[in-house]
Amino acid sequence: xxxxxxxxxxxxxxxxxxxRTAAAAGLLAAACVAWAAVPVPGPGIAGDVLLAAAAACAVxxxxxxxxxPEPGESRTFLDPLARAAxxxxxxxxxxxxxxxxxxxxxxxxxLHRARxxxxxxxxxxxxxxxxxxxxxxxxxxxxxxxxPQVPLIAAGLGLLVLAVGAAALxxxxxxxxxxxxxxxxxxxxxxxxxxxxxxxVRR
Amino acid sequence: xxTQRDQTGTGNAGTEAGRVRQVRLAWAPSAHxxxxxxxxxxxxIIAVVTRRPEFAGVAAPAVLLLAARRGxxxxxxxxxxxxxxxxxxxxxxxxxxxxxTGPGEHSVDLIMHPRHAVVPAAGGARxxxxxxxxxxxxxxxxxxxxxxxxSLPFQVTRSGRRNLGVLGxxxxxxxxxxxxxxxxxxxxVDCYPRPAAQRSRVVLSRLPSRLGEHPSRSAGEGLEFTxxxxxxxxxxxxxxxxxxxxxLGRLQLNTxxxxxxxNVVLIxxxxxxxxxxxxxxxxxALRGCAAAAGAxxxxxxxxxxxxxxxxxxxxxxxxxxxxxxRIMDLMVANRGVxxxxxxxxxxxxxxxxxxxxxxxxxxFTPLLDRGLVETLRDLRERGFPxxxxxxxxxxxxxxxxxxxxxxxxxxxxxxxxxxxxxxxxGIPLVRWDGEQSLDEPLAPYTRRVMVSHR
Numbered sequence: 168x169x170x171x172x173x174x175x176x177x178x179x180x181x182x183x184x185x186x187r188t189a190a191a192a193g194l195l196a197a198a199c200v201a202w203a204a205v206p207v208p209g210p211g212i213a214g215d216v217l218l219a220a221a222a223a224c225a226v227x228x229x230x231x232x233x234x235x236p237e238p239g240e241s242r243t244f245l246d247p248l249a250r251a252a253x254x255x256x257x258x259x260x261x262x263x264x265x266x267x268x269x270x271x272x273x274x275x276x277x278l279h280r281a282r283x284x285x286x287x288x289x290x291x292x293x294x295x296x297x298x299x300x301x302x303x304x305x306x307x308x309x310x311x312x313x314x315p316q317v318p319l320i321a322a323g324l325g326l327l328v329l330a331v332g333a334a335a336l337x338x339x340x341x342x343x344x345x346x347x348x349x350x351x352x353x354x355x356x357x358x359x360x361x362x363x364x365x366x367x368v369r370r
Numbered sequence: 371x372x373t374q375r376d377q378t379g380t381g382n383a384g385t386e387a388g389r390v391r392q393v394r395l396a397w398a399p400s401a402h403x404x405x406x407x408x409x410x411x412x413x414x415i416i417a418v419v420t421r422r423p424e425f426a427g428v429a430a431p432a433v434l435l436l437a438a439r440r441g442x443x444x445x446x447x448x449x450x451x452x453x454x455x456x457x458x459x460x461x462x463x464x465x466x467x468x469x470x471t472g473p474g475e476h477s478v479d480l481i482m483h484p485r486h487a488v489v490p491a492a493g494g495a496r497x498x499x500x501x502x503x504x505x506x507x508x509x510x511x512x513x514x515x516x517x518x519x520x521s522l523p524f525q526v527t528r529s530g531r532r533n534l535g536v537l538g539x540x541x542x543x544x545x546x547x548x549x550x551x552x553x554x555x556x557x558x559v560d561c562y563p564r565p566a567a568q569r570s571r572v573v574l575s576r577l578p579s580r581l582g583e584h585p586s587r588s589a590g591e592g593l594e595f596t597x598x599x600x601x602x603x604x605x606x607x608x609x610x611x612x613x614x615x616x617x618l619g620r621l622q623l624n625t626x627x628x629x630x631x632x633n634v635v636l637i638x639x640x641x642x643x644x645x646x647x648x649x650x651x652x653x654x655a656l657r658g659c660a661a662a663a664g665a666x667x668x669x670x671x672x673x674x675x676x677x678x679x680x681x682x683x684x685x686x687x688x689x690x691x692x693x694x695x696r697i698m699d700l701m702v703a704n705r706g707v708x709x710x711x712x713x714x715x716x717x718x719x720x721x722x723x724x725x726x727x728x729x730x731x732x733x734f735t736p737l738l739d740r741g742l743v744e745t746l747r748d749l750r751e752r753g754f755p756x757x758x759x760x761x762x763x764x765x766x767x768x769x770x771x772x773x774x775x776x777x778x779x780x781x782x783x784x785x786x787x788x789x790x791x792x793x794x795x796g797i798p799l800v801r802w803d804g805e806q807s808l809d810e811p812l813a814p815y816t817r818r819v820m821v822s823h824r
Contacts, residue, residue: 236481263401266408273412273428277420284424291428294409298432302402302546312477315544319438323431330427352423353414356430 185235185307192300193229196268199293200225202286203275214278221271228264232304236260265301269294284334291327295320326356390450390471395541395550397443403547406432439547447472447552449539453559457698458526460564460657463491465521466556468537476550479540482522485533487561487647491523527648529563529656530702562698563653565660567807570816571669574632574730574755582631583669590628598622633674633687633726634666638701639735639742640679641713645764651736652679654761654804656701658734661808663697674724675700678735678742682716686723717745730755730820734802736762737788750795755820758792758799759811 200221207214234256242253276282276290299313306312330352399407413429416422448471454464470478482490526532534556541550577586585594598614601621614622638659640652659675666673667689674687675697685700725731731754737743750756766781768774789799798820800811809816 263404265405269405269409270412273416273425277416277422277425280420284422287422287424288427291413291424291431294428295431298402298405298409301405305401306479306542306546308477308479312546316435316546319434319545320431323434326430326434327427330430331424334423334427349417349421349423349426352426353417356414356426356433 185304186233188300188304189229189232192232192297192304193225195293195297195300196225196228199268199272199290199297200275202290202293203272203279214275217271217275217278221268221275224264224268224271227259227262228268228301231259231262231264232301234259235307265298268297284331288327288331292324295323330356390448390469391554392446393449393539393552393554394446395444395539395552397548397550400542400547400549403436403439406436406547410436435545436547438545440543443476443541443543443548443550444472444474447539447541449537449552449554451537451554451556453534453557454521456560457695458559458561460527460529460561461525462564463523463525464559465523466534466537467519467521469519470539473541476541476543477546478520479542480520480522481538481540482524482534482556483536483538484524485535487526487528487530487532488534489525489527491525526559526561528653529561531558532561533558560699560702563656563660563701565664566657566802566804568661568665568809568812569807570809570812571665571671572730572732572757572812572815573819574728575819576728577630577632578726578728580631580672582629582671584630584632584671585627586630588628589625592627592629594627594629596625596627599625631671631689632666633672633729634662635674635676635687635725635729635731636662636697637676637678637731637733637735637742639733639739639761640677641742642736642738642762644736644738649763649804651738651761651763654763654802655734655736657804658759658761658802658808659701659732660698662732662734663694667691667694673697674726674729676717676720676724677701677703678713678717678739680713682713682720684720684724687726687729713739713741717742725749725754727753728755730757733758734761736760737785737792738762743788743792746792746797747795750792750797756797757812757815757820758797759808760789760799760801761804763803 200218204214204218204221207218237257237260242250245253272290272294276287279286302308303310303313333352410429410432413425413427413432417425417429448469450469450471452467454467455462458464466482468480470480484490524534537554537556539552539554542548573584575587577584585592589596598611599622601610601615601623605623609624611622611624636659638655640655642651644650663673663675670689672687672689673693674685676682676684677700683700683703685696688696731749733742733746733756735742735746735758737758737760746756746758762785766778768777792799798815800814802808802811
């Protein structure tokens with residue numbers, strides 16, 4: 168039987184690294200919102216609402232990471248103000264802000280019809296980075312835990328580049344051709360995801 | 371799976387150490403996986419709706435990660451928990467050693483949710499955590515099922531029998547897409563009060579006829595020189611004082627003081643939980659008693675303890691280091707239930723063994739309990755030498771208007787009256803704030819012997 172004891176000197180400070188990762192996640196969220204939103208699309212209200220929603224999700228998602236997990240202390244003897252603050256913190260912890268940010272940013276990007284495909288590709292890469300930063304801050308883990316996922320992320324980014332390249336090619340005229348190109352890209356992604364053995368080999 | 375562990379010197383912690391219990395895990399997709407699903411679905415739907423292939427590319431990394439997910443997580447793992455020390459003292463650094471067996475390739479994440487008076491040493495208000503203990507084991511052992519052991523540092527801030535809280539265990543797969551969670555109750559530990567500093571001792575003028583280390587007034591076989599007297603047949607010749615003999619022309623003998631032990635009974639009034647938690651009169655009384663017990667037992671005095679709390683618990687005077695631990699165990703024993711009536715009845719029925727005649731009675735009390743004050747008066751009238759250490763360090767709080775101020779003044783006057791009446795009975799009373807050494811307030815009574823007269 169093998170027993171492993173953690174090297175205490177190598178253990179990171181319990182609060183310094185999560186704070187840094189949470190800050191990185193907040194910066195990535197702000198960058199994604201700005202990248203997808205600027206310039207604010209059209210005179211319609213949809214763009215403004217989406218921008219507000221994305222910004223709110225970015226701020227509150229970062230606040231959720233900064234708050235950390237529920238402390239688990241008794242609230243029986245808290246004064247009403249402190250209890251209200253705790254209830255607010257619980258609400259921030261309960262809502263999946265990151266998911267809201269993802270949807271809002273992607274829809275914002277989709278509203279800009281004239282953008283080049285590489286613009287969307289960069290946004291996709293930034294969103295993936297944001298998701299991993301959120302996960303690291305949330306689970307208070309070191310970046311080394313993502314090592315098994317690196318080949319998959321690399322393959323996924325490769326597919327993203329292929330999709331962007333396919334979109335950048337001059338398309339055949341007609342809406343049917345556009346639809347076929349999209350469906351082909353979707354199929355390529357799904358088949359690639361299901362078939363590629365990269366990273367799934369048991370180590 | 372059973373695991374044998376070294377239980378040497380672990381005391382009550384050792385009872386938990388050898389037992390690895392099986393804990394069932396509840397598995398679910400992680401929040402990370404849910405976010406990846408959201409990204410994949412949003413990207414693919416927008417790609418189809420807007421007919422823009424680049425959005426399908428945005429979904430590609432998420433789809434790849436989700437497709438690589440593997441099943442077959444362990445349904446349960448073995449968890450062994452023990453504390454690094456069997457006996458803790460308030461504020462002492464300790465570690466909770468947790469061993470998780472059978473996590474396979476999954477990483478293990480431990481979070482301690484402490485209960486009252488238990489503070490994770492590393493994280494302050496934040497739960498202490500140890501990361502990837504099981505994962506490290508899997509990597510080093512290179513085989514599934516290798517064990518991981520992690521240590522969670524903590525402190526207990528108040529004496530007593532304390533439940534450490536709940537341990538949250540989270541297992542994550544290699545890609546961190548599924549999480550298995552379980553919670554287990556942590557064991558309780560006994561935390562002794564932190565003894566205050568005390569080096570000097572109050573010694574009575576009359577000591578019982580037991581061999582000890584305190585020089586008494588009577589002549590005996592001790593080391594302390596008391597005088598010279600004329601030799602009488604039967605005296606030991608080696609004690610003849612030759613210079614005095616030469617000077618006076620008759621045989622003179624050195625005399626020495628007999629060395630005796632004394633009985634000390636400590637009374638800890640832990641009935642008042644007022645003021646800041648951690649520095650209440652109850653805490654101060656227990657810390658003072660712990661210090662006094664250590665100081666008197668160090669010079670081979672016999673020390674007994676009466677804990678005046680919900681009821682009355684006592685241990686007769688005894689000597690030795692084992693007796694010190696008996697005293698400390700009595701302090702942290704289950705406090706039970708009771709009230710003023712049970713206390714008054716208990717203190718009135720203390721047997722002779724608990725209060726031997728002629729014993730020095732050291733009382734650590736805030737003098738808030740009338741029943742105890744009457745008992746102290748009674749003890750003094752029965753001839754016991756009593757010395758009170760006043761540990762009251764809080765005042766009633768409330769409205770700051772004139773009525774509240776008047777009530778506080780009346781309360782203060784009552785307290786002064788109680789202390790005055792005790793002094794009038796011949797009971798010395800000193801004040802101790804819990805911060806300074808006990809030697810300072812006791813100095814007037816430790817510099818010379820305390821006359822014990824009836």
